[in-house]
Amino acid sequence: MPYIPHTEADVEAMLQTIGVNRIEDLFSEVPENLRFSRELNIPDAMDESKLYAHLKGLSDQNVDATKVSWFLGAGLYDRFVPASVGAVISRGEYLTSYTPYQPEFSQGYLQTIYEFQSMIAELYGMEVANASMYDGSTSMAEAAVLAHGLTGRRKIVVSASVHPHYRQVLETYLWAQSLDLVTISTPQALTEDYSVVDDQTACVIIQHPNFFGSLEDLGKAHDAARKAGAMFIVVSDPTSMALLKPPGEFDADIVVGEGQPLGVAMGFGGPLVGLFACKRELVRRIPGRIVGRTQDHEGRPGYVMTLRTREQDIRREKATSNICTNEALMALAATVYMSALGKNGLRKVAEGTVRNTQYARQALAVQGARPKFEHKVFGEFVLELPRDASEVQKELIPRGIMAGLPLGPYYGDAWKNSLLVACTETRTRAQIDHYAAMLKEVL
Amino acid sequence: MPMKQVPQPISIFEKGSPGRMGANLPETDAPEVDLQAALGDLRDDLHLPELGELEVLRHFTNLSHINYGIETGFYPLGSCTMKYNPKINEATAGLPGFRAIHPMQPVETAPGAFEVLAQVQEILCEVAGFDEITLQPLAGAHGELTCLMLIKAYHDSRGEGAQRKYVLIPDSAHGTNPASAAACGYEVKSVPTDAHGNTDLEALRGMVNNEVAALMITNPSTLGLFEPNIKEICDLLHSVGAQVFCDGANMNAMVGTTRPGDHGFDCMHFNLHKTFSTPHGGGGPGCGAIGLMKHLEPFLPIPVIRRASNGKVQLETARPLSIGRVSAFYGQFLMEVRALTYLLAYGRQKMRNISRFAVLNANYVKARLRDVLPAAHDRHCMHECVLTATRYKKGGVRALDISKRLIDYGFHPPTNYFPLIVPEAIMIEPTETETKETLDAFCDAMIAICKEAEESPELLHGAPSTQIVGRLDEAAAVKNLDVRWIHPSRREKAPVSG
Numbered sequence A: 001m002p003y004i005p006h007t008e009a010d011v012e013a014m015l016q017t018i019g020v021n022r023i024e025d026l027f028s029e030v031p032e033n034l035r036f037s038r039e040l041n042i043p044d045a046m047d048e049s050k051l052y053a054h055l056k057g058l059s060d061q062n063v064d065a066t067k068v069s070w071f072l073g074a075g076l077y078d079r080f081v082p083a084s085v086g087a088v089i090s091r092g093e094y095l096t097s098y099t100p101y102q103p104e105f106s107q108g109y110l111q112t113i114y115e116f117q118s119m120i121a122e123l124y125g126m127e128v129a130n131a132s133m134y135d136g137s138t139s140m141a142e143a144a145v146l147a148h149g150l151t152g153r154r155k156i157v158v159s160a161s162v163h164p165h166y167r168q169v170l171e172t173y174l175w176a177q178s179l180d181l182v183t184i185s186t187p188q189a190l191t192e193d194y195s196v197v198d199d200q201t202a203c204v205i206i207q208h209p210n211f212f213g214s215l216e217d218l219g220k221a222h223d224a225a226r227k228a229g230a231m232f233i234v235v236s237d238p239t240s241m242a243l244l245k246p247p248g249e250f251d252a253d254i255v256v257g258e259g260q261p262l263g264v265a266m267g268f269g270g271p272l273v274g275l276f277a278c279k280r281e282l283v284r285r286i287p288g289r290i291v292g293r294t295q296d297h298e299g300r301p302g303y304v305m306t307l308r309t310r311e312q313d314i315r316r317e318k319a320t321s322n323i324c325t326n327e328a329l330m331a332l333a334a335t336v337y338m339s340a341l342g343k344n345g346l347r348k349v350a351e352g353t354v355r356n357t358q359y360a361r362q363a364l365a366v367q368g369a370r371p372k373f374e375h376k377v378f379g380e381f382v383l384e385l386p387r388d389a390s391e392v393q394k395e396l397i398p399r400g401i402m403a404g405l406p407l408g409p410y411y412g413d414a415w416k417n418s419l420l421v422a423c424t425e426t427r428t429r430a431q432i433d434h435y436a437a438m439l440k441e442v443l
Numbered sequence B: 001m002p003m004k005q006v007p008q009p010i011s012i013f014e015k016g017s018p019g020r021m022g023a024n025l026p027e028t029d030a031p032e033v034d035l036q037a038a039l040g041d042l043r044d045d046l047h048l049p050e051l052g053e054l055e056v057l058r059h060f061t062n063l064s065h066i067n068y069g070i071e072t073g074f075y076p077l078g079s080c081t082m083k084y085n086p087k088i089n090e091a092t093a094g095l096p097g098f099r100a101i102h103p104m105q106p107v108e109t110a111p112g113a114f115e116v117l118a119q120v121q122e123i124l125c126e127v128a129g130f131d132e133i134t135l136q137p138l139a140g141a142h143g144e145l146t147c148l149m150l151i152k153a154y155h156d157s158r159g160e161g162a163q164r165k166y167v168l169i170p171d172s173a174h175g176t177n178p179a180s181a182a183a184c185g186y187e188v189k190s191v192p193t194d195a196h197g198n199t200d201l202e203a204l205r206g207m208v209n210n211e212v213a214a215l216m217i218t219n220p221s222t223l224g225l226f227e228p229n230i231k232e233i234c235d236l237l238h239s240v241g242a243q244v245f246c247d248g249a250n251m252n253a254m255v256g257t258t259r260p261g262d263h264g265f266d267c268m269h270f271n272l273h274k275t276f277s278t279p280h281g282g283g284g285p286g287c288g289a290i291g292l293m294k295h296l297e298p299f300l301p302i303p304v305i306r307r308a309s310n311g312k313v314q315l316e317t318a319r320p321l322s323i324g325r326v327s328a329f330y331g332q333f334l335m336e337v338r339a340l341t342y343l344l345a346y347g348r349q350k351m352r353n354i355s356r357f358a359v360l361n362a363n364y365v366k367a368r369l370r371d372v373l374p375a376a377h378d379r380h381c382m383h384e385c386v387l388t389a390t391r392y393k394k395g396g397v398r399a400l401d402i403s404k405r406l407i408d409y410g411f412h413p414p415t416n417y418f419p420l421i422v423p424e425a426i427m428i429e430p431t432e433t434e435t436k437e438t439l440d441a442f443c444d445a446m447i448a449i450c451k452e453a454e455e456s457p458e459l460l461h462g463a464p465s466t467q468i469v470g471r472l473d474e475a476a477a478v479k480n481l482d483v484r485w486i487h488p489s490r491r492e493k494a495p496v497s498g
């Protein structure tokens, strides 16, 4: 039997100790009419070699970033992940442990979480960060709910240049608590009109670099929020933080983001890791886990999960969030990644991203294709094509290119010909030139 | 026993040297750019570690040596189902055709990925007896929240949204249940448990009315007991138009033996990271699939993944009654790959052995410990047993002391003080993947510790004494809050503690 080590002799001895004759007798508390008596209608059991072949067969059907040149980003990026990251997170001591409820037996993991919190706070220029959230989208939604809790106001203002899926998740979370969502439209891909922000507004949420890759004016967003007494929440790509002035320098109250670019596979969108950083004055209201440094009775330093009275197992319906299991392993991946790259490596990755993006912005201006906006961008930009972007995207796949994200489905007909193109540090000049040549061919 | 001979670990921020780098990164061949011109003002400092690759590996390898996982030893943490996480799952989840794909690539370029999701959905539907599954929730608590959202949308659709304000939750429930109810805008009312460990039916009858949106109930309960009146309870709630949610954290007791969908539940969350062996990773990723009945189907989160009659897997996004998205993409995809690998390893022929051997192991531990740690309720338990250590309390020994002493014996402690209604609770969940020898060694240790509790309680109070640290001062951690390292150049501005 796979993974179940019992021999017949074991079972017999165990049943005797328990004092029953058959394993079935142990289920006597399950009412007869609720016992499932037929065989499950599911596929046959497979041995390990068949299992691998079955899953390998399915994986082979997908077009993946190792097979074609990848220019699709939109919040998840095909970044280089050093082999050391996988080596660490596949260690059984980390991979197969539970949440560190017994700190003396979990000092290793707890220390890495403290290091993670330190690095994320540093990247975002914030005072504190938590131990992780599910993903960037739920992290943003929890930040909005926290702003409501702190201000007592019911209106959440978000810019349309925030990732459309994040805004959908936000909408769902706000609906559940009967809170109001107001969206600032961004026809020019930048957030400009803050006139909806008023004294009912709990928070203003903008993304920087935004969904279109463009750099927002954080100072202006901050002033609009502050003038109305609202909280200022920023969603930021962590890689860009190696070069950009972090939101903390613009007095953001909460900064959230998707940690996937820091050493986590795209993995069809999961598992990811939500980042959540805030001002120190909010730390006692922060959702999720947080690890602190303390001492044992003999003065030896050690780490524990702390501020536990915010959490659901103690505070129940009054908890600051319902989150229990978070994304510890992906946070560990990010910690190893940031440690391996360090200050210089992360800058190098960010700079490579900028160079490739700038180069592609020029190189892809072929046959009437042109960048839709002139803004400053970090690692992606909107390419305006002379015809439907979804069609062009499809025609480029057999030519070895995942060209980007067609924006029409998200922003309407005015964006039908717009393609969001991402260039990470893993792209090469030759790939970009090939993209340009193939684009010329299909246009 | 001596302290562990490992030097006190140093923070990564105190290692390395300026200018060092631990990764062999891609070289960019695109032209150089003036970063200031391209991006505007740049940040001036970034205090990340600067280490070589080997230094980085040593740092995290040495820290792993002071951490304990299932692969290190027995981990009977109740309610958490710490079973073996098969290595083949890691191999399949590592395939580039799964790892290096993007959730926003054209649907027709990822048929294998959608096939994985559809197969997991179909197997879970059959195993748990539900009509529909969605894999979008990212953990158990997220699945609870999603189920409550479906229930809210359902009541709204019947014009009863405003009237149904309350969610009933047994006092034995996990903390995420009330926290999820609050996150969905509900008020919580607590339902008592009777002397046998079942939901108090009389009390429940008095609480059920048309202001109740739902009952959230765990079956088997957090006491490790099957709720024998479950069908009656579901009928009672349905008679006033309320819904019943099953906290499925304890699904391991039921796989192939009994199906929550047949008990009368309207919806349930799974923890694939418990029942279906995806690794818990030290606190996540979880994997919080939910199952539901037909009447809740119109409200499913988008996108809905469905197999059409021609066998092809399709994506439905135009669903006017949907609650919307609960997470950014399709859920914990690489965890679903692992879960599918596991589900197919058992398949039709072997699936029911999961619950049979999980229940056997739990009852064996309960029987072996009955003289030193009696069960809170003396009935056959399901996949876990909840014992009580009250008899040692008068000698000053608490359940936590027993747990801490277990660390000295090399075992991970069970869950303590949960469920809240059992005094000095010790909740043991061995899972089906442990051998009789391991269970015997654990029980021998427990028996020895209980003897120590009576004869030399100081050994328990001083435990653990074999690890790199002893019991840590949690009050001091809160009082002198230190949750991040701060670079020396910034320390005057922001004190480390305070």
Ligand SMILES: Cc1ncc(COP(=O)(O)O)c(C=O)c1O
Pocket: A323, A324, A325, B079, B080, B139, B140, B141, B142, B174, B176, B177, B218, B222, B247, B249, B250, B271, B286, B287, B288
């Ligand atoms: C009974 C019970 N319900 C719900 C949960 C929450 O699940 P998760 O931690 O995956 O959010 C847990 C586990 O932590 C649990 O034990």
